[in-house]
Amino acid sequence: SGHRLRLLTWDVKDTLLRLRQPVGPSYAAEAQAHGVQVEPEALNQSFLKAYRAQSRRFPNYGRAEGLSSRQWWVDVVKETFRLAGVHEDTVLSLIAENLYRDYCSAHNWELLPEASETLSWCHQQGLRMGVVSNFDNRLESILVHCSLRHHFDFVLTSEAVGVAKPDPKIFKTALRLGGVRPEEAAHIGDDYSKDYRAAREVGMHSFLLHTPGQSTQPEVPPGHILPTLSRLLAVIKKG
Incomplete structure (x- = not known):
C-alpha cells in the first residue's frame, strides 16, 4: 500500500463482542x-x-x-x-x-472467536488502536469487564461524539486522536455501509468481517474481506 498502517479502529458489536x-x-x-x-x-x-x-x-x-x-x-x-x-x-x-x-x-456479552488473540497481536506489532462504535456510554465499562479496554488508546462512541457511523465526523475524530493520516489507518467492522464503506469514504483502509454463509456484499474486493478476525494478521504482515 506504500503507507505502513499505524492505526486500527474497531467496531465492537458483532465484530469483537456479541450478545450471549x-x-x-x-x-x-x-x-x-x-x-x-x-x-x-x-x-x-x-x-x-x-x-x-x-x-x-x-x-x-x-x-x-x-x-x-x-x-x-x-x-x-x-x-x-x-x-x-x-x-x-x-x-x-x-x-x-x-x-x-x-x-x-x-x-450478557461474549468475545467473538479470535478477538482477544488478534487484538494482542496487533498491539504487539506496535499498532495504535481505537474503538469507533455506534454505542452508548456504557461501552467503556463493557470493554473493561470483558478485558478488552487495555488494548485501546481511545474509545469513541456515537453518544460521546454526537454523530453515528456512517457520518464521517466520527472517523475523522478517530484519525485526529490517533494522530495519523487516513491512508495510515484501517477500520475493521461487520457492517458494509456503516463500517466498510464509511471508513473508505474518508480515505481509510477498511476490512469487512464477513463470516461465511452471510449474503455476499457489493463491490468488496476479496482481499478486504475477513472470514475470521485472525485473517487480519496475514493482511497486515503483507502490507
Missing part, C-alpha cells in the same frame, strides 16, 4: 424474577419494533434532543414489555433499570 443470547430470553428471565411471565419470542419481536421506533424518533440515543442514553434505553425496555402486554409501570421501571445495568456487565 438474543434480548428475548434475557428480558424474559429478568421479568420472571419479578413474577412476570412473558414469552421470549414475543419479547424479541416487540423489542425490534420498540428499538426501531425509538431510533427513528430519537436517533443516536436522543443526544441531540437532550435525552440521556439511560433514559433512552429505559423507554425502549418499557415499550418492549408494553407491546408484549405488560403494563404495570412500577414493575417495568424496576425491570428496565436492572436490564440497563446488566447490559453493562460481562455476563
Whole structure:
C-alpha cells in the first residue's frame, strides 16, 4: 500500500463482542424474577419494533434532543414489555433499570472467536488502536469487564461524539486522536455501509468481517474481506 498502517479502529458489536443470547430470553428471565411471565419470542419481536421506533424518533440515543442514553434505553425496555402486554409501570421501571445495568456487565456479552488473540497481536506489532462504535456510554465499562479496554488508546462512541457511523465526523475524530493520516489507518467492522464503506469514504483502509454463509456484499474486493478476525494478521504482515 506504500503507507505502513499505524492505526486500527474497531467496531465492537458483532465484530469483537456479541450478545450471549438474543434480548428475548434475557428480558424474559429478568421479568420472571419479578413474577412476570412473558414469552421470549414475543419479547424479541416487540423489542425490534420498540428499538426501531425509538431510533427513528430519537436517533443516536436522543443526544441531540437532550435525552440521556439511560433514559433512552429505559423507554425502549418499557415499550418492549408494553407491546408484549405488560403494563404495570412500577414493575417495568424496576425491570428496565436492572436490564440497563446488566447490559453493562460481562455476563450478557461474549468475545467473538479470535478477538482477544488478534487484538494482542496487533498491539504487539506496535499498532495504535481505537474503538469507533455506534454505542452508548456504557461501552467503556463493557470493554473493561470483558478485558478488552487495555488494548485501546481511545474509545469513541456515537453518544460521546454526537454523530453515528456512517457520518464521517466520527472517523475523522478517530484519525485526529490517533494522530495519523487516513491512508495510515484501517477500520475493521461487520457492517458494509456503516463500517466498510464509511471508513473508505474518508480515505481509510477498511476490512469487512464477513463470516461465511452471510449474503455476499457489493463491490468488496476479496482481499478486504475477513472470514475470521485472525485473517487480519496475514493482511497486515503483507502490507
